[in-house]
Amino acid sequence: MAGLSQTKVWDVRASATLEKFNNEVRDQIFKGFPVLDYMLQSGRVRMQNGGRKISEALLYDENDGFQPYEYYDLVSTAPTDEVTRAFFKWRLYNIPIVVSEQEQDENAGSDTQLFDLLKVKLKNAEMSMRKGLTTDFFAAQTGKRLDGLGTIISATANTTGELAESTYTWWAPVRDTGGTDLLSLQKAMRSMRNQILDGVPEKEGSGLVIVTTRAIHEAYEDLMQDKVVFNASDQNPNSSLGFGGFQNALKFSNNIPLIWDSAVPSGTMYFINSAFMGFVIHPAHNFNLTPMRHRVDQHASVAHLQFMGNLTVSARRHQGIINNITV
Secondary structure, three states: OOOOOOOOOOOOHHHHHHHOOOOOOOOOOOOOOOOHHOOOOOEEEEOOOOOOOEEEEEEOOOOOOOOOOOOOOOOOOOOOEEEEEEEOEEEEEEEEEEEEEEHHHHOOOOOOOOOOHHHHHHHHHHHHHHHHHHHHOOOOOOOOOOOOOOHEEEOOOOEEEOOOOOOOOOOOEEEOOOOOEHHHHHHHHHHHHHHHOOOOHHHHOOOOOEOOHHHHHHHHHHHOOOOOOOOOOOOOOOOOOOOOOOOEEEEEEHEEEEEEOOOOOOOOEEEEEEEEEEEEEEEEEEEEEEEEEEEEOOOEEEEEEEEEEEEOOOOOHHEEEEEOOOO
């Protein structure tokens, strides 16, 4: 999109008086990325330096050698097989930062520079990377993109981490896809919470966050007005979540945060348990910037902002989705 174009007549008034500019570049494009920021926080990111794929070890079966005995009864010594693995591909993203030699020279003078052009381009690249990752975070995996929630917490049976639900029935998220309205939503949320946290130790259950659309979030807030709103500065176990600039969130029972993200599909609510889901990132490509390289055929330089990683899950049964919500 082209910038604003103006025609200016350099008469005596224009020639004698300088324009007055605000030197701060104001963002007109990007929205908040609360869930991406939450998942990229310490404790939810695992660095992995290399490997053809990202692997998660899965405990999927009980030891069926359990038996009562007395005196000299024979006991089972049959081996058991209760562990397997899910595999996720590395997903790579890149954004170029290009600046011409002429632009740098024109922007270099201390008496003429309104803002540092290169810094603005870098900031824009970082925000563009976050926007792209947020979009793919909530989408189903296609092509070379992330294994997003549309795959990991899919509304229908699928293959995730190279394991098919049709074969491994224990490898499925909790789903409520029959449709619900606002009045029955709280009941559906309680049921979803209980199914997801069944068998989860208290420490790992504290990683649960509920994410939905702005429309559902606002409707739920209206329904529960004066009952569930809390401020992020309250002395609350979830008060330091830092949801991308959100000053407050709603609180579902058990102090579970309920937030909204503009990238969530319409009519959808995700229950994300970060104790069993997180970002695996290659340390060499963790929003890293390559050196500026001069092009051989132009008087211009280019650097690349890079990301290499993927969203992975180690227990889909501790993740959930409610969709077809009407408010």
